[in-house]
Amino acid sequence: MTEFKVTPWNVEGDIDYNKLIEQFGTQPIDDKLIDRVKSLTGEVHPLLRRKIFFSHRDFDWILSKYEKGEEFALYTGRGPSGHTHLGHILPWIFTKYLQDAFGCELWFQLTDDEKFVLSPQLSIEDTIKYSYENALDIIALGFDPKKTRIFSDISYAKTMYKHALQVAKKVTFSTAKAVFGFDNSTNIGLIFFTSMQSVPAFLPSIMHKKKIPVLIPSAIDQDPHFRITRDVAEKMGYYKPALIQSMFLPSLEGPNSKMSASKQNSAIFTVDTPKQARKKIMNAFTGGCSTLEEQRVKGGDPTVCTIYQYLYILFEHDDEKLNEIKRRCMSGEEMCGNCKKYLAEKVVTFLKAHQERREAAKDRLDEFMISD
């Protein structure tokens, strides 16, 4: 059995998502929940239909609130440690769908404070710069400017710090140590930081001066922070935020590799040129055999193929087309090169459109960003 480790600051190994649900104590997304979303909104995003969002806490409670006519707000975030890659965008795409489907206000946190205290190599100017760069990607995804508030912890610190203190007073080092695995060498900025990550779960209630349910779509690695948020919420007079949690987009370099800015070929970044993106995809890890002859006989293995995973998770929403790709791969009818080209065209199409909207976003920051 492969070892794996998932914390907000480190994801390692080949992740067994069912086991993660057990470890973290969350609930699996089941067909009943998906049907309930369908009956409420008439459509279900492929990220939910395919259970890329596979885990939750109290998502059913959020739906009950909505069914009773109560509005809920969304909260998600980004740690601005570098440029945005497709793995970061995955939960944002789903968040945008939720905003549209349920008409939600969205609070989008950029944790420039966290990434600064976490990363020896990042200066505060770096994380502030990446807050700006990442905000362009968020805006480019098409969130509703009337209902979306993007802020960085540092530029919204006057509001954030005051409320973070209220969280911090209720969280002991012992709890933080147990939840995050801190030790004596952890710096006191990182120890405090989880208080800042709790605050946006309460901001909708604070700003509207009434208790508002909040749903947090995010990758599963953020769950530890929100366990703390949920622990303190009711003591502070708010609802516990509900969570809906996604798997990770795999590294293009295959299993046991991580997508990261320090490994440029592991991920496709939103600022990559079409040429760069194509090259990364053409070099990606697949489930193909070592020779074309062997593959024609034995077929490929889509279950370990990053190309197939990118199509499944983000780029081929049509189930029939996807099944046909899988069938042709396994039967040896299709070679990896063609599959790579198929994905590359989809990725390049996305990148070109995204980069246009990203460029336009430079003049639209005021519509979305708040500070104090």
Place this chain on the structure above:
Amino acid sequence: MTEFKVTPWNVEGDIDYNKLIEQFGTQPIDDKLIDRVKSLTGEVHPLLRRKIFFSHRDFDWILSKYEKGEEFALYTGRGPSGHTHLGHILPWIFTKYLQDAFGCELWFQLTDDEKFVLSPQLSIEDTIKYSYENALDIIALGFDPKKTRIFSDISYAKTMYKHALQVAKKVTFSTAKAVFGFDNSTNIGLIFFTSMQSVPAFLPSIMHKKKIPVLIPSAIDQDPHFRITRDVAEKMGYYKPALIQSMFLPSLEGPNSKMSASKQNSAIFTVDTPKQARKKIMNAFTGGCSTLEEQRVKGGDPTVCTIYQYLYILFEHDDEKLNEIKRRCMSGEEMCGNCKKYLAEKVVTFLKAHQERREAAKDRLDEFMISD
């Protein structure tokens, strides 16, 4: 030997100040230093002459800088956990003298964040309210509005938090634990807080965009915070702040009692009426004997007398008069009642004038307070 304990959050027992200098690793204020101040400013405040300010770190370096024509800034603070008492005012009086004598800019921090995370019984509204109340006392002491900036951590959080992160990144839990005695039950707000207390030592340099020496007058219990500040200062490109540190004004209830807002008779508060102040003084612990007859024969003991200590530390600047009071006490010529009345008149005179200026300060907050 009496046990004692001095931390920023707890002062207990009968303090041996010489031993504290050893424990903390600070330097004693000696006559040479006092003479040097005299030769620079022509006057020496009684709090320095009498070595109530008894300890320092690099105060000699500050004087050398000044002798070379370099300006230095002052930084002191207050934890707004309640109303101001005379013990709080002691270092502020000395700070005002330093501002006048050396022409210094002063940064005055109100740690409403610290007191909130520290005290189970205080709400954030409480500590914000006391920030305001305490600021009135600070202004009433006559600081130069052109050279004085008073701020609370919460209302100046946007500036403070950003710089506190830079400190926090350089301080491990291990260091904080060793310096403050934190344990697993300490909340993560208090663990982080020392970063906020470091920032004003760097604000003069940050605001004027050049390295400015800073002197911190405070009671000795704040030394642990500034050990951390001094540890990180040079790594951050600033001078280590220098410190000049005072003893505590004793409790009116005698040795082994603490001045605190929860024991109203232990201290004279700036908002006490003349009647309340007189009553507290008339009930204070003295060095007198149990009967008048016995005292006439044996004499009193000024070394344990709170009345004598109040005169020595704050209210009788005339050495000759003070010596005469001591002589008459020890010889049995004077009874405690008269001494108490003598102090009471001085305290009431101070309080009346202070309260007038404190009232006027309500219209002067804008001259002193900064926020972001």
